[in-house]
Amino acid sequence: MSTCKSAARISTAVRPSSLLPRIQTRHESTTRRHKKLLTVQQAPSYTPTRPEPTLIFNPPSSAPSAYHTPLKFLPQNDKRRALYASFLSTSTQRAHRTATSPVAAPGTPLSASSFLPPTPSAHLPPPVRQPYEKKYHLTDVDIKEIQRLRAEDPDRWTRVRLAEKFGCSQFFVGMVAKNGVKAEKVAREHDRARGRWGEMRREARHERERRKELWGRDA
Amino acid sequence: MPSPHPYEALQSTKLSALRARLSLPQRFPLQTLARTLIHPSADPDPAFNNASLSVLGANLLGYYTAEHLLCNYPRLPMEVVFAAQNAYVGPRALAIIASEWGIEAAAEPGGEVEPGLLQFKRLRPGEGIPAALKKQVPWKWNVTQTHRIVATDEFGSPNAPPSPHSLASVPVPMEEAAQSFVRALVGSLHLHLGAPLVKRFFKSHFLSRHLDLSEMFDFRTPTRDLSRLCAREGFEAPVARLISETGRLSRHPVFVVGIYSGKDKLGEGAGSSLEEARFRAAAAALKAWYLYKPLDVTVPSSTEGELDTTKWKPNMVDCGEVIV
Structure with missing residues (x-):
């Protein structure tokens, strides 16, 4: 179908004469897109600045080891607490001292440092679910009421409705009024x-x- | 004669080769090495089979493995300790070690057999497992964790394993005979060469086998366990936070979620849904708790027979796993 159409178009093509000169133009769809745009600039951390051999430390991103104990889980008398604290302070000082190159400015993909641990900041990532405080506001009277309603008409007073009415979780309703x-x-x-x-x-x-x-x- | 005469051990090239292969010193007698290869099913006489030696060896292996695990990983849950014991010195592991050492089994035991072969009465295909192997002592209706710790073997089985002495003239599978040989060898090394050499032998042949403890966990409700743990230890309640994400609306999204208690990150996990990443992060945090390893560890057996006790440092004893 399509071949027929294009063939017809070719045969009956009467090109309107244009006043514009016929100039060959190269669009991004050709060489530029395939060759030039794909050559990414080398990361500055890999570019040696000195002629003598240098050490490049840039580990690939991977899941943290399960054998690494976080600071909070160390017992009080563990030596690693002091080591972690001193390392954290020196790394913070170093991070504040070193100037960031414009390529690695915040907002660019290179802004995340590959050194461990990352630069400490007061900002924590956003929570997955909003944390909430447990209220513990239901009294014995309320619980009796929940049980009465649930026993009276379990089809109308479902766990969801009771949880909404009393401002507690469905799990709690299921616990007190099974x-x-x-x-x-x-x-x-x-x-x-x-x-x-x-x-x-x-x-x-x-x-x-x-x-x-x-x-x-x-x- | 049910088993070869001890005199023939001196002429055996297989035994000499085995002794050299295991780097055992010349003062370890070949006659004893030959005796460790004779399972009680081949020779019921306790003076010529390896039953008594294997009892001693089993206790030594269990002791050295348990002290290594409990001192190096004081917070390990009991189930994981049992599984790790089984992986280090369980019957299967010992049978594999024996085959790696190049132990071959005789088709049929007897006095005329080459003494360098493992001798036991084979369990014929089609025969049921004999009653001695199925014996369940001590036997209880409710098998509790305490019962598994104190009353049965070091692998936490619900029933005690059969005693080697009860297996006289009973056909057994190959695995049973091979494990009894490895145990008897450790027991006889202890008697002939002393504890320090046995400890070195244990370290180079058993502890050197790679075992990743972090893969032995199986959490069902890690988020609940972790919040229980934080409440028990007095930390702030854990909060799952989204560290990074990519392709949320695509077919293969990846979320990286960290579990934070206050400002400290406890664990990190990646998953293709927010729920999966949170679940994995909580499991990683629990593993980080359980796999805590103290820096300087002195195992109790290292002070055996030493008068100077100043090198001894008391090991950490944890209050136990999280119970929800």
Whole structure:
């Protein structure tokens, strides 16, 4: 189909005469994109500044070793506490003393230093979930009320609704007001839904569970 | 004669070669080396088989491994200690070590057999496991952690293993015979050459085998365990923080999450979802806690038989693993 169309276009092409001169232009789509843009400038940390041999320390990014004990986990009488503290102070001083090259200015990919530990700063990364304080605000009366509502109409007063009403977690509702009959009913419904799964979905869910087990084994 | 005469050991080239291969000194007698190769299933006479030597060797191996693990990694959970013991000096590991040393088994035990071969009565295919191997002593209904520590073997099995003396004339698998040889060899080295040489032998043949303890953990609820640990030790509650991420809306996102307690980073993990990265980071933090290694460690056996006790430094004893 498309070949026919293009053939027709070629045969009937009557080019309008343009007043502009025909000049060959080279766009980024050709040599510049394929060759020149791909030649990345060498990182300044690799460029030797002195003629004599120098040592380059730039380890690849990798997961930290499990055998490294963080400062907080060291016992009080461990010598490494003092060593870490002195190293931290000297590295901070050195970081403040050394000027950053414009290529490695903040905001560029080279800004993260490859030296360990990174420059200490007061700013912590953003939390994955907002941390919250536990309130411990429910009294015995409230708990009795939760139990009464849950026993009265478990279909209306679900764990979610009770948690919203009393401002606690669903886990807490399940802990104080367990409803075995309702739980069995829900489990049966879930089983029925699982029975309707096809082979692909069932295997995919099974694989997902297996992968999740490997999280705790670091595999 | 159920086993070769001790006199024949002196003529055996296999035994001399084995002694040289293991770098044992000439004063270690070949007759004893021949005796360590005779399993009680081949020769029921306790004066000629390796039963008593293997009991001694098993105790020595268990002791040296346990003190190495407990002094170097005082915070290890008990399950991991058991698994590590099994990996260092368990029956399978000992059988592998024996085969690496080039031990070959005789097809059938007897007095005319070359004394450099491992002799035991073979378990024929199709035969069930004999009752002596299945014996369960001491036996309890509820197998608790305490029971596994004090009442059974060093690998935390629910039941005690069969005693070597009870295996007289009982057909056994190859693994059982090979492990009894390695144990008996360690026991006889202790009797003939003394403890310092056995310790060096243990270090070069058993502890030198690579074992990555950080891969022996299996956490099911690391986030909960970690917050429990921080509460127990009086640290600030752990908070998961997103250190870096790439391709959040793509098919293969990578999130790097760190677990922080206050301003200190406890662990770091990467995963393809925020939940996975958080889970792995918590597991890494727990590993960092459990795999703590003190700087200067003196194992208790290093002061054996020494009058000068000033070199001894008490080892760290941890209050135990996290129980949720």
